[in-house]
Amino acid sequence: MGKQKGLTMISRRNVLRTSAFAAATLAWPAILHAETKTLKITTWGGKWGDIMKAKVLPAFEKEFSCTVSADQAFPFMPKLQTSPKNDPLYDVFHTNSNEQWSALTEGLVLDKISVKDVPNIADVYPYAVSDKIVGVTIFTSAIGLGYRTDKGLAPPKSWKDLADPKLAGSRGGYLIPVNSLGQCHLMMLGKVYGKGLQDLGAAYKALEQLKPIKLVDFTGQMEKMLLSAEVTEGVIHDSGVFRYYDTADRQPVDFCSPTEGVMALEQVLNVTPGSKVKELAFAYINYMLRPDVQKLLAEAVWYSPANKKVKLDAKYDEKLLTTPEKVATLIQPDWKWYNEHKDDIDARVTKILKG
């Protein structure tokens, strides 16, 4: 009896010990998983996406012990719109300024991000957190004119040069309803030919004068049209021209910052109010504003960094907007106003530009 009791006692202790061990083993992944938070972000593809996935995101995951799930399937806004507000599809929303304003109207993103949550905001240029911005800008490009230098035409200096009759049939623009560069171009026409960015009457008139014009969906197409000489001059952002400077067989394409000013194409980050990992989201934005991360990305895709403290290599520094004076040439449109009028504008420009 004693022996059996002893055996039983040992067995029970063994059983308990084994169970505890087994439970711990089974629970280990759950424990690990509980510690590993997931940050859901959006990101562009192409070169930007490559660098993000290869360097920027792994380093962030390591430093903050988390996983980053990056959605690359554009468009993002309809997906965010459809997901419930208290469990949004994204924690960090990366898009252009016009979409951030649309998102704000539906309460899908925050209005302003405080420097308490993202300390690096203290180091950015004023345009990055101006009243025209919802969230915080991490990079910007300048929208101007791209042109070929081998067609015997004088390099453009003003936005009005796009209307040069010699360019008929070889100038390029964008489908305004779907592309924000096209929308910026329309507003610029109002400023250049009329009373200001919101002078739609003058803008429509000027648009009429630009016909015939080849219209494309997105900047990648415009880049290719310039490279293959399908167009001689077109509206494009500086990054879209500069990024081909280093290619083996560089084409004679250059970029002009018109005298009337360049429009800003900002890369804006924001946080969703319903996010369950807000602290991590703010940490991510702060991380993206760090000078070393900014330098890496800026030099990969030729974007102008928002952080004043970034020191780029000479060849980038020369071309990009890296000083207060250069930055002052940026014009930021009122996207809240534009979005309110978008439906009417879309219908009107469709009618004007239809063949």
Next chain:
Amino acid sequence: MSAAANKRPFDAGRAAYLGLNLLFIAFLLVPIAIVIVFALNPTPYISFPPVGVSLKWFAKFFDSAEFMSALWLSLWIAGCVLVLSIVIGGACALALARGNLPGRAFLTAFFMSPLMLPAILTGLALFQSYLLAGVGRPVWGLIAAHTLVAVPYVLRTTLAVLYNFDRRVEEAAAALGASPTRVFFEVTLPLIRPGVLAGGVFAFIVSFDQFPVSLFLVVPKGETLPVVLFNYMKFDLDGAIAAASMVSILLALGVVLALERLIGLRAYVKL
């Protein structure tokens, strides 16, 4: 049919017939020739005439983990869709053709309707419903969505075969003493098999090349090839997408060939 009856005189009429058809084949194949050129041309944009031959775009494609995993995912999903749509679509066709259901015309139109709707709406509607149901964006949801748009194809081709079916073969088998089940499995099914499989080929292709429906239903690291290509194209319009296309064509043609070998699609045409 005697051999003599098959000898066609080669005259102006026949020459015109062949010439016209060859022209049409050229029309179908010229864009593929362009894609090949584009895939081998080293310049990072579409240029004509081409400047040279280089395999760098293929290298870029195969090196890219993103492209490769998207390729395998697309192939795997297309395979699942092939099987599911054959079973579901084939069964539905049989029911419609033989089942004496009321409202056949309406039902047939109903099952064709996914074809008529812009796929972007199908994708958005499904995305919305999945979120409402709380299932997120699982792979089976993607497969179900593809199957939805693929079934109409199987349905069509199978119905085509069933409506032109000579029932006397079945009646003969029954007259010889075979039970209805046996007639079905040993006579009917084999005879409609080519039709079902022709539809299956469509289903495979439609799923493999599906873009708008997938757009809303893919998740990060789980994107299908068309989605990856489309997004790549927005930023980096270079030869890599042409290389991807070539590889897709070869792989998918391989699948179609295998199906043809195994099951004999030619029978579909010669039934």
Next chain:
Amino acid sequence: MSVVKARPSPIAWLIAPALLLFLLFFVLPFGVMAVMSFFSANPISNPNAFLTTKHYLRFIDDDAGIFHDALWSTLRIGLVTTIVSLLIGYPLAHWMARIQSRLANMLLMMAVIAPLLTGIVVRTFAWMTILQDKGVINTTLMSWGLISKPLPLMYNEFGTVVALVHIYVPFMVLTLAGVIGRIDERLEQAARSLGAGRLRAFVEVTLPLSLPGILAGSLLVFALSISAYVTPSLMGGTDVLTLPMLIAQQVGTSFNPNFAGALGMILLIVCFAIVIAYNKILARLAGEEGLA
């Protein structure tokens, strides 16, 4: 042979899986979308959303002047694409159905299927290479001195139709080949031996017998081409604005899924009506309850 309206046989149960699939993944989601089209905003995330018919009225009133145009463009492009696909697809299908050698048949099948496999993105860029001002056609014609200015082959309805036809001809061919292949060649031969020329034998024997295939193929291509939006967006510039393109714009850049849903419903209803009418005509011509 009398047609007796029999009761549904047990085989009818085979429709169950398809019905289930469609109910869950088609009817339900579109039910949700139809409901959404009557709301001002997404009622789940926006408590202020209210029931309204304004989206439908917006289309019907068409103050913007572009919505009705979009519907007509859609139907017109669909019709032209269908007719051209038929004109190209029928000879190809006839050839494929009549060809004797198995190797030739296989090569032909692959040649016909290959365009479908290129992928929507790359195929469009291939057409750009061919049709644009500095593309193959224009540079060749100009270097031969046949034209002095490039022909506008892209960024308009012409380019869109060319690209759409290219995608849909294979569907037409494969549909037709099946039907033509089943027509007994001896019927044609009988007509020939009775003195009819090849053309007459074709027109009076083969063509009528292939009518179900023609109608089936046309319906398929029509349905597909009126719902296409990626190709028209990339090939049409602003010259082309179809209803699906408008829907895509509303979803992707105007962020108005309610209006998009309403447009989708309108497109669906129009198409459904056309299909049912088509089927009725087909039934009358083919003498049975029709092949969709």
